[in-house]
Amino acid sequence: MSPCTSLCLWDSVLSGWVSVLNYLNGDHVNQSALIQGGAGGLGRALVDRSLESGRFDRVFVTARDASRIVSEDPRVVPIALDLTDDASIAEAAETIRALTDHVHLAITTAGLLQDDATGLKPEKKLGDLTRSHMQRVFSVNCFGPFLWYAALGRLIRHRDPMIIATLSARVASIGDNRLGGWHSYRASKTAQNMLTKNLSLELGRTNPKAIVVGLHPGTVDTNLSKPFQAGVSPERLFTPKQSAGYLWDVLLNLTPEQSGQVIAWDGQAIVP
Structure with a gap:
């Protein structure tokens, strides 16, 4: 590779990094954000951060x-x-496509660990597995988010700076799994992480300013974590507002080189 070619490639990467960073920091205006699961808990806190940033007209x-x-802010469009x-x-x-051409920040918060109403609980041993429970957990945690991204089509297939972030979990790490159990939840989030990597490669071929990541929010005081909070120290049990603040800081500091990774609330990459 010639010095000129190397320099041109580096300039392209650097331009993408600066553009994405400035996009969230304030050099761009009149953009659209999309928060799935934004009615309460962590999703609602992320909606608040998006509005407070002043970055988005919708x-x-x-x-x-x-x-x-429920919001009195005219920028909020319920879907x-x-x-x-x-x-x-x-x-x-289709509703969103009728209102905007591009989405510049898409966050998906979907997560299912247990459901008392249907008896769905995280498995402690292999014998606890059932096909119906596995299918439901995978449908929410893995299939749904990426069928959603596929349906968005041109909304995320553009050349503007863009971040797609899907909430993941540290327990999805194969390399960090020392306890086992929680088979459906772990496996569904691990599969989600693979699709995150695949989407990052696919979008990156045409848009060097696109960043696709998984985000681990830590243990957040929401309905998902309430049955499992007993062993969590108070300083590691975050309010939705705290976790959203940490995740927003992560988003602010992402670079295209991190696309495809799963990043924890403290900015550290999680072992696949």
Whole structure:
């Protein structure tokens, strides 16, 4: 490779890094954000951070029941979306496409660990596995988010600076798994991480300013974690607002070289 070619490639990478960083820090205006699962908990806190940033003229916020999205901010656009329903995914994507050409920040917060109403619980041993529970957990944690991204189409297939972030979990790490158990949840989030990597490569071929990552929010005081908080020290149990602040700082400091990784709330990459 010639010095000129090397320099040109480096300039392209550097330009992409600066553009994405400045995009969230304030050099661009009138952009669109999309927060899936923004009616409460961590999702709602991330909506608040998006609005407070002053970066977005529209913040599309989805929930299974759009009436739960309560905001007096005119920038908030409530959208009904059920990630386990293909028709709902298609309708929500079409609604957004009718209102904007591009999405510049897309965050998906979907996560299912247990559901007392249906008896779904994280498995402690292999014998606890059932096909129906595995399918439901994978549908929410893995299939849904990436069928959603696929449906967005041109909204995320552009050449502007863009970040796509999907909430993941440290327990999805194969290299860091020392306890086992939680088979469906772990495996669904691990599969999610592979799709994150694949999407980062696919979008990166045409948009060097696109960053696609998984985000580990830490242990957040939400319904998902409440049954498992007993062993968590108070300083490591975050409020939704705290975790959203940490994750926003991570987003502010992402570079294209990190695309495809899973990043924890403290900015550290998680072992695959």
